[in-house]
Amino acid sequence: MITYAIFFAFGCYGLGLLMNLWRLARGPGRADRILALDTMVINVIALIVLYGIWQGTAVYFEASMLVAMVGFVSTVAYCRFILRGDIIE
Amino acid sequence: MIVEIVISFFLVVSGLFGLVGSFGLIKLRDTMQRLHAPTKATTVGVGGVLVASMLYLALVEESFSFHEVMITLFLFLTAPITAHFMAQTHIRMRVDRNELPPTQRDFGWSLFDEPPEMDPAPTKDTAKDTAQGN
Amino acid sequence: MLRRLFPHPLLSILLALIWLALVNTVTVGQVVLGGVLGIVVPLITAAYWPGRPRMRAPLMIVEYIVVVVWDIIVANIQVALIIVFKRQKDLKSEWVTVPLELRSPEAITVLAGTITMTPGTVSAMLSSCGTSILVHCLHTDDPVAVRNDIKTRYERRLKEIFP
Numbered sequence: 403m404i405t406y407a408i409f410f411a412f413g414c415y416g417l418g419l420l421m422n423l424w425r426l427a428r429g430p431g432r433a434d435r436i437l438a439l440d441t442m443v444i445n446v447i448a449l450i451v452l453y454g455i456w457q458g459t460a461v462y463f464e465a466s467m468l469v470a471m472v473g474f475v476s477t478v479a480y481c482r483f484i485l486r487g488d489i490i491e
Numbered sequence: 492m493i494v495e496i497v498i499s500f501f502l503v504v505s506g507l508f509g510l511v512g513s514f515g516l517i518k519l520r521d522t523m524q525r526l527h528a529p530t531k532a533t534t535v536g537v538g539g540v541l542v543a544s545m546l547y548l549a550l551v552e553e554s555f556s557f558h559e560v561m562i563t564l565f566l567f568l569t570a571p572i573t574a575h576f577m578a579q580t581h582i583r584m585r586v587d588r589n590e591l592p593p594t595q596r597d598f599g600w601s602l603f604d605e606p607p608e609m610d611p612a613p614t615k616d617t618a619k620d621t622a623q624g625n
Numbered sequence: 626m627l628r629r630l631f632p633h634p635l636l637s638i639l640l641a642l643i644w645l646a647l648v649n650t651v652t653v654g655q656v657v658l659g660g661v662l663g664i665v666v667p668l669i670t671a672a673y674w675p676g677r678p679r680m681r682a683p684l685m686i687v688e689y690i691v692v693v694v695w696d697i698i699v700a701n702i703q704v705a706l707i708i709v710f711k712r713q714k715d716l717k718s719e720w721v722t723v724p725l726e727l728r729s730p731e732a733i734t735v736l737a738g739t740i741t742m743t744p745g746t747v748s749a750m751l752s753s754c755g756t757s758i759l760v761h762c763l764h765t766d767d768p769v770a771v772r773n774d775i776k777t778r779y780e781r782r783l784k785e786i787f788p
Contacts, residue, residue, distance in 0.1 A: 404547070415509050421513040445513065455502075466562060484580050
């Protein structure tokens, strides 16, 4: 039963990634694109953790932790670049 | 059996929330409205996956792990910050200052108005605080 | 002397706990290593943390966390229902100004984060003097009620936690 639930969640997050991709391509503003990228990062974290449950290991948590950190830093850096024209002052 | 039902419940609910968050991203028309969808729905979506993973590892594989708590905390701490930054980016690019309501204070919003000159009172206050801390 | 050695006791404990969670095992060696990190890191970075934020009423903190977690769950269901079932033209989004009585930066940060995580509201900007916060509301019929809700539900509790 857990396997079917995992496949269902895989489908949901995969579909969600496609929707984010559509918003990323469509725009219309830069804020929308950053938002789409940030949501993609969160969905990817969920996918990695789901894959970990499916495989029954805890090995993938380091990966999802790193993706979470890199995603946060990149979003903030992109926003700061637009707001201030510079990332590190 | 109950364990399986609980874990599956968390997985299905979190999958639905993740899907709704991404769906809101394409359905809503205004950027500020779109900002609501991922910051809420997706955070609890990922939170549900992490709770399911923690339960699965603890009850089925019988190896307890704290990593999920770390990731959940990290996401809950960073989601407001990224949302705040994206809102500011949007306001800077697309919103006219006259569309925003007044601040009801002496100074305007921080993107459009310079901050007031710092008076020396706050530094004196912090000095007093550190003295009390001893 | 003790204050020189432990500039931020809470930060030290937090760092040790995070280290233990990161290595994912609790052995004597890792506890000692976490303790050493918890002492060394605040010492090295003490120059960047001049003041020590004062907090009181630990029971209020627990109550605040319970209230916020409950609100986050309710908020998610509400926002999900709005996204799926409300038609676009029925959505009434509003900017709401919330004048603050809080003054400490930590308290304002916590309040802004709470607003973003809870029902249909996102904190977008502070006024340049830092005493007023701009909130975007996804769907509301009564902006004044939203403002009063934020003030009575969260700001009142935060004012007791951060004096």
